[in-house]
Every structure is written in structure tokens, then in C-alpha cells.
Amino acid sequence: MLSKRIVEFLVGLFILAGIIAIFALAFKVSGFSQYSKSDSFHVSAIFDNIGDLKTRAPVTIAGVRVGEVDSINIDSHSFKANIGMRIDKRQNKLPADTTAKILTAGLIGANYIELIPGYDGSDLKEGTVIIDTQPAIVLENIIGQLMYKLGDGKK
Numbered sequence: 742m743l744s745k746r747i748v749e750f751l752v753g754l755f756i757l758a759g760i761i762a763i764f765a766l767a768f769k770v771s772g773f774s775q776y777s778k779s780d781s782f783h784v785s786a787i788f789d790n791i792g793d794l795k796t797r798a799p800v801t802i803a804g805v806r807v808g809e810v811d812s813i814n815i816d817s818h819s820f821k822a823n824i825g826m827r828i829d830k831r832q833n834k835l836p837a838d839t840t841a842k843i844l845t846a847g848l849i850g851a852n853y854i855e856l857i858p859g860y861d862g863s864d865l866k867e868g869t870v871i872i873d874t875q876p877a878i879v880l881e882n883i884i885g886q887l888m889y890k891l892g893d894g895k896k
Contacts, residue, residue, distance in 0.1 A: 781808060781827040782867045786841040786854070791822045792877025794843055794852040800826050802856045807832045810854060826854065828865075836861040842875035852877055 791813065800808035812825035828835070838859030843852050865871075 781829055782833065782865075783811070783825060783827055784865055784867075784869045784871060785812075785823055785825045786871035786874050787816065787819070788822045788824060788841075788843065788874050788876050790876035790879065791824065792843060792845070792852050792879050794824070794854070794877065798851065799853040800828065800856060801853060802832065802835075802858065807856070824854070828856075833864060835865040837863040837865055837869065838873070839865055839871060840873040840875070841871045843877035845878070849880070 794810065794813065796810050796813060798810040799806045800810065808826050808828035810824055811827045812823075814823045814825070815821070816823050824841075835856065836859040838861040840857045840859065842855050842857070844855050845852055
């Protein structure tokens with residue numbers, strides 16, 4: 742009788758551990774922010790076109806994730822996209838002349854921001870605005886331009 746209770750208790754613990762593991766995996770996969778205000782600093786960048794960039798999109802340096810997009814707004818004066826990014830505080834030595842460009846993961850994958858460090862002696866600080874940016878390459882625009890050029894050749 743006692744050994745049956747021990748087995749039932751161990752089975753219950755095993756099921757509880759499985760449920761906890763499923764919840765942990767669900768939170769990890771869901772993309773909830775891992776960059777809190779205390780662990781990161783905020784910078785922004787101005788882009789002409791952001792394509793299909795979304796909040797919580799990765800921010801990388803040399804392919805290594807160092808932050809995420811936390812806000813996307815339109816500047817009411819220039820009508821350009823103002824992208825807010827949370828960068829890991831361990832990356833606080835990024836040069837002030839760092840550039841940002843929007844890339845696509847694969848041929849039709851999700852967009853993300855790649856930071857390319859420059860050579861300036863001063864560092865990016867909280868609230869810095871990155872002006873030197875390269876917009877997203879929108880596949881539909883390229884196809885449209887190609888079709889237009891091919892159409893002109895037939896005339």
C-alpha cells in the first residue's frame with residue numbers, strides 16, 4: 742500500500758514537471774521580450790521604408806541577436822518610420838556612427854535589423870537616434886520595376 746502511494750506521488754511529480762516544461766517552452770517560443778529596461782538601453786533609427794518589420798523583431802550584430810524592436814512610429818514631420826530598439830547593455834560600446842539596415846531572413850522570411858558598427862571613438866548612448874540607415878528591400882517593388890523595364894523593351 743505504501744509503495745503504491747510512492748509510485749502515485751512520483752507519477753504526479755513527473756506530470757507536474759512536464760506541465761512546467763511545456764509552459765517554459767511556450768514562453769520561450771512566443772517571443773516575449775527578454776530585454777527589460779534595466780538590462781538594456783534604448784536607441785532609435787529613422788528609415789525611409791521598413792517593409793514588413795514588426796515589433797519584437799530581432800536586432801543583430803554580425804548575426805548575433807543583441808536586442809529587439811520595441812516600437813514603430815511614423816514621424817509626423819518627415820513621414821519616415823521611427824524605429825525604437827532595446828539593445829542589451831553588454832553592447833554599450835557600440836560606436837556612435839553605427840549604421841542600421843533592414844534585412845530579410847531568407848527569401849521571404851521575416852524582417853530584422855542588422856547593426857553595423859562604425860569607427861567613431863564615442864559610444865551610442867540611451868536615446869541616440871541612428872540616422873545612417875538602409876531601408877528594407879521590398880520584393881514587390883523589385884518585381885514591379887523589372888516588369889516595367891521589360892514592358893518598355895517591347896515598345
